[in-house]
Each structure stands twice: as C-alpha cells, then as structure tokens.
Amino acid sequence: MAWTQTLGIGHYIVCRAHRITGRHLEHLMALREHARIRFTLIVSGPPPTALTELLGAVAHHNLDNPEAAHRHLHTIHQPGPPSDRYAWWQPTPFPNPHDEPWYQLPPRPRHPRGHPGEITTSTRGTPTRLPSHDNPPPAITLTSAHHDVVAQRIHTRVANPVYAAAVAIRTLTGYGTDQLPQLLLPTPAEPRADLPAQLPAWAALLQDAARIYTDLQGYIRPDLPAHLSGANRPFQLTSWERNDVAHATETCRLITAPAPATRPNSPRRQRR
Known part of the structure; x- marks a missing residue:
C-alpha cells in the first residue's frame, strides 16, 4: 500500500x-x-x-x-504520469550483470556517531562482508549524474519501502547503516536535522513511501510529540534490518567510501 x-x-x-x-x-x-x-x-x-x-x-x-x-x-482510465516523473522509469536487470559498474558512496559523515562495520547475509545464509577496501571492485565516484542509474537499481531490486529509502539516503549522504537509526528530522522541540533540507524528487518519493509504510506498522504514536513518538526518526532499524539495508546497498552495486587515513600521534617534546 x-x-x-x-x-x-x-x-x-x-x-x-x-x-x-x-x-x-x-x-x-x-x-x-x-x-x-x-x-x-x-x-x-x-x-x-x-x-x-x-x-x-x-x-x-x-x-x-x-x-x-x-x-x-x-x-x-486515467492518464498516466509523465515519463520524466520517476527517475527509475526504465528498469535495470536483476540479478546484477557481472560487468555492472560499482559506485562509491560519499564519505561517511562524522555525526551522528556509530560503530562502523557492515555485514550482509547472502541468499545461502553465509555472512558476507561488503567488498573490502583492501581489494575493492572497480568503483566510480558517485555524482549527481549517476543518481538516475542508482534510482533505477533501487526500484528494481529493493521491495521494502524503508530499505529503499535508506539506500537512497546513503547514496546522497554516505551515512553508514549504524548511523541511520540515529538520524533526526527537524521538529520544533528538536530543530537539529541530519538529513538534507531538500531531497531530489526520486529520493523524496522513496522517503514518502517509507513514512507511509512506517505509519501502517503502528510504530509511531500520533498522540505524542514527534521527538517522543519517534516520528522524527525516519529509520527505526533493528540490527537485522540494518544487515538487510547493507545487503540492499550491495545489491545496488554501491560500495562505502574508504575511511580517511588517520595520522599517528606524534610524541610530545619534553620541556627542559
């Protein structure tokens, strides 16, 4: 629905x-x-x-x-929507072709803090880590020019509205699956927001579908303010759902950006 x-x-x-x-x-x-x-x-x-x-x-x-x-x-019969309304109007093949290009997500934001590390579960039930940064597949840096391709993959390969919206937000922001449950929408009581003020049309539609799906599940209490009912948290994901989102990200041929190299702490000079 x-x-x-x-x-x-x-x-x-x-x-x-x-x-x-x-x-x-x-x-x-x-x-x-x-x-x-x-x-x-x-x-x-x-x-x-x-x-x-x-x-x-x-x-x-x-x-x-x-x-x-x-x-x-x-x-x-009612006239259908114009062909340019949805960025995913043309479906993409599934399962993924072996030569399909991978796209690299934007760098992971520092806030909100989480615990990096993603594990997906293959169709055989064997835990499979996302492609290692030490030996990654050929990745193309994700730009706005590639968003239509990613939107087509999400539409074809991700059925759950919440997971589809989560992959879209990861595409735009680079957030990890451990950060998604902590993301906040602005409210009068909590004006801080972690998501972009305006989402592209294709991502906004996915976000709307996720909101409707969450409302249907009865997870949000309408008699409470948004910051107390959870309505300001668009991704209330359990640990296994985070695994599903990571697997959906991988299915859309998206790879997390390498973590920036950290400088070793230099020893302090002793004062004489």
Whole structure:
C-alpha cells in the first residue's frame, strides 16, 4: 500500500483472478479500502467460493464480453504520469550483470556517531562482508549524474519501502547503516536535522513511501510529540534490518567510501 499511495496508483488489473485465495482477496480488499483505488478482476475460469461471496457483498460490474470490458476500461482510465516523473522509469536487470559498474558512496559523515562495520547475509545464509577496501571492485565516484542509474537499481531490486529509502539516503549522504537509526528530522522541540533540507524528487518519493509504510506498522504514536513518538526518526532499524539495508546497498552495486587515513600521534617534546 505504501508504494500504491506514494506513486499515485489508482487502478489495478488482476489477471487470473479465479486463482486468488481467500486470504489474498482479503488483502486486496483492505488495499482497496485504505487506498481508495479500483480493481478489475479478470476471471478466466470457474470462480472460487471466496470470490463469489466477495462479489455478493461489494458493488461491482459484471462484464462478460470484450466490448463491455473495453467501454469499462476506457471510462475509468486515467492518464498516466509523465515519463520524466520517476527517475527509475526504465528498469535495470536483476540479478546484477557481472560487468555492472560499482559506485562509491560519499564519505561517511562524522555525526551522528556509530560503530562502523557492515555485514550482509547472502541468499545461502553465509555472512558476507561488503567488498573490502583492501581489494575493492572497480568503483566510480558517485555524482549527481549517476543518481538516475542508482534510482533505477533501487526500484528494481529493493521491495521494502524503508530499505529503499535508506539506500537512497546513503547514496546522497554516505551515512553508514549504524548511523541511520540515529538520524533526526527537524521538529520544533528538536530543530537539529541530519538529513538534507531538500531531497531530489526520486529520493523524496522513496522517503514518502517509507513514512507511509512506517505509519501502517503502528510504530509511531500520533498522540505524542514527534521527538517522543519517534516520528522524527525516519529509520527505526533493528540490527537485522540494518544487515538487510547493507545487503540492499550491495545489491545496488554501491560500495562505502574508504575511511580517511588517520595520522599517528606524534610524541610530545619534553620541556627542559
């Protein structure tokens, strides 16, 4: 539902609706009520009992010939968004091609403080560290010119709205997964902000989807001020979710910037 509302989707066409289970029908109807959208169910076989009972309880149109279906779809059709609205309009291949270029994230900010170090979990369940800085893959420094490519990768490869927004923020700022849960949005009580004042359109959409998703989970109490309810923390990630974000970052072929070299402490001269 978070993606549906964020992207302004108002109509879904569900093919082979006679194969939908009763549980899935409940989910579709919940989405219909919450998002106020239309559904067109294409039934190509005997409808199951759950679907028959559902249609008997909701207002609907029964169309049984191509001409009626054409008139119906033509009536409810709304013009789609312009092709330049979303930076990810063209999908990217998944799984990743072996020769796909890696992009290097911006340098890691010093604040808020965290504990650097990321571990992702491969599909086989074996812990796999992000590419080592000692032997990194060929990385291209990430600039605004590459943001459209990264946005396409996020859209194609990251389904969870919160994880997608987290990867987008990492792309723009370089924050580590250990810093994300500590990031703050400005509020009257806590004016300090860790995120850019204005996000690019592609990242702002992802942030909106993450906010809607978080609201749906019931993690935020609307009866409390933002700094007490957690509404000013856009990424309330558990340790395993941080691992998932790190894995999603790797899936989008993004690598953390090398840590700056630290100078050894020089011995103090003794005064005579």
